[in-house]
Amino acid sequence: MQSYLTTIVAALAAAAIALFLVEVVHRATRRLGRRSLLMTELTDHTHRSFQVAATVVAVQFAVRFSTGYAVGTQWRRVVLHMLVLAVIAAAAWLVASLLVAAEDVALARFRVDVPNNRHARRVRTQVVMLRRLTIAVIVILTVGVMLMTFPSVRGVGAGVLTSAGVVGVVAALAAQSLLGNVFAGLQLAFSDAVRLDDVVVVEGEWGRIEELTLSYVVVQIWDDRRLILPTSYFTSKPFQNWTRTEAAVLGTAEFDVDWSVNVQAMREELRRLAESSDLWDGRVCVLQVTDATGGLVKVRALVSAADAGSLWDLRCLVREHLVGWVRDHRPTALPRMRAEVGDSSGALPWQSVQPRRPVRRLTDTDVPDDARVFGGSDDGTARSEAFIGPDDTPTPTHPTPTPR
Incomplete structure (x- = not known):
């Protein structure tokens, strides 16, 4: 005692x-x-x-x-x-x-609370991944050293080492998915494909990388939901990274308007709106007609912003302002559907009028050259030879009888 x-x-x-x-x-x-x-x-x-x-x-x-x-x-x-x-x-x-x-x-x-923080976010991602890896290695080594202090474990060690090859193969097959995610996490950290706070579009969702671990990635979606994906997803499937090289991005706002729209006036209105908004970064402000089929004209407004959040608000602002501008200042450019009522004997320019005297039909030799795609000109002849071939001759459907 x-x-x-x-x-x-x-x-x-x-x-x-x-x-x-x-x-x-x-x-x-x-x-x-x-x-x-x-x-x-x-x-x-x-x-x-x-x-x-x-x-x-x-x-x-x-x-x-x-x-x-x-x-x-x-x-x-x-x-x-x-x-x-x-x-x-x-x-x-x-x-x-x-x-x-x-x-x-x-x-x-390396500060990440500054506008140009791409390099800082890259270093932060790599350091965080190394921290997780080193802590995991320290824990594994600590548990191994503590187990080796027991005499019974040291005695079993020799037998375990002799069968390490078989055990390694079995363990690799059993943990194939886990090891794949671990190596994918290391690849993401050092390949600079994705970093913390990067703005990405995955599975049709727009958000930013909130957490990056060795086994999974947490994406904070714009409406504060969390999308959790395995790290192997970002190495095996395509995804959009809006801040891969810089945070500035481009966005579009499209409109279907009538053919009577004044495109130049609409373009000037877009420029005035962009210059008066603090969301625009002053790089790109373009309005173009991208399609003109059917009864409508498709107009696309292309603007730029310093980051993805500002771009979203700027696109909504452009769409809302131009819709109101067309409604208030260019009501004739609103989408409409035209219908012709009456017979075809009207005198309006777009109505078909019956000819007063017969018109002579053109023969094949009178067809102008600009009405033929294959032939009729040097370019058409070359196109015809490219698709048919100069030595190709049509084969008759039925054999010609030989006279006796």
Whole structure:
């Protein structure tokens, strides 16, 4: 009993001394590194882990040197083994804290809250992916080292290594999808195909990359929904990245109007609207007639904005303004359907009129050259030879009888 009490007192004294020394080092480091970002991050991130690691190491040394090998051998062995496991876990926590602090210092140099943040978002994506990977590796190695402290596990280690090939194949087949997503996540992080805060269009949804992990990607859709996709989706299927090179994008607004529309006046109205709006970035403002079939004319307004959100609002503003402008200032250009009522003997220009005297029909030799696609001109002859061939002659349907 006296040996047990001595061990407990020694452990408590060692823990108190360790905590005191850690607190002194923490305060001194915080005061000396007040102007250093690295020292500030180290003191903030590693304080708790350093406390735990120092306390566990001190308690282990106290238990080891305060008990004899002959007194309480089994009890001493169990306690020391548990303390060894605690030291391994605390050391892994301390290493992970140091890596996180170094990564935070690296991220602080690249700001993402500025307009031109493409390079910063790329570095942030890569650092975040490396952080997740390093923490996962540290956890796996820590668990492996803790298991190797058990004699039974060390004995099985040789047999496991001999069958590592078969086990590796089985594990690869079983975790094919998981490993595929992990490698896809690393590929996305370092290929610069997609980054955090990139504006993308996937599965018909428009949003931005909110989170990028080794196994899945979270897309925040414009209406605050979340679309969660495996990382292998972005390496195996096409998707739109609106901020791949820069945030500025183009957008269109289309209108179906009557043939009587004044396109130039509509173009000038679009220019006045764009110049008066703070959503337009001053790059592109174009209005063109893209189609003229049937009874309507399709007019397309092409505008540009600094980012996808501004472009959406600008497109809606252009569509709303030009619809009102056509309605109020050009009512004759509103879409309409024309119908001809009456017979065909009217005198209006678009009504067909019966000829007063017969007109001589043109023969084949009188057909003008501009009415033929294949032939009639040098270009038509060349086109005819290209489609038919100069040596191709039609084969008669029935054989010609031979005279006897």
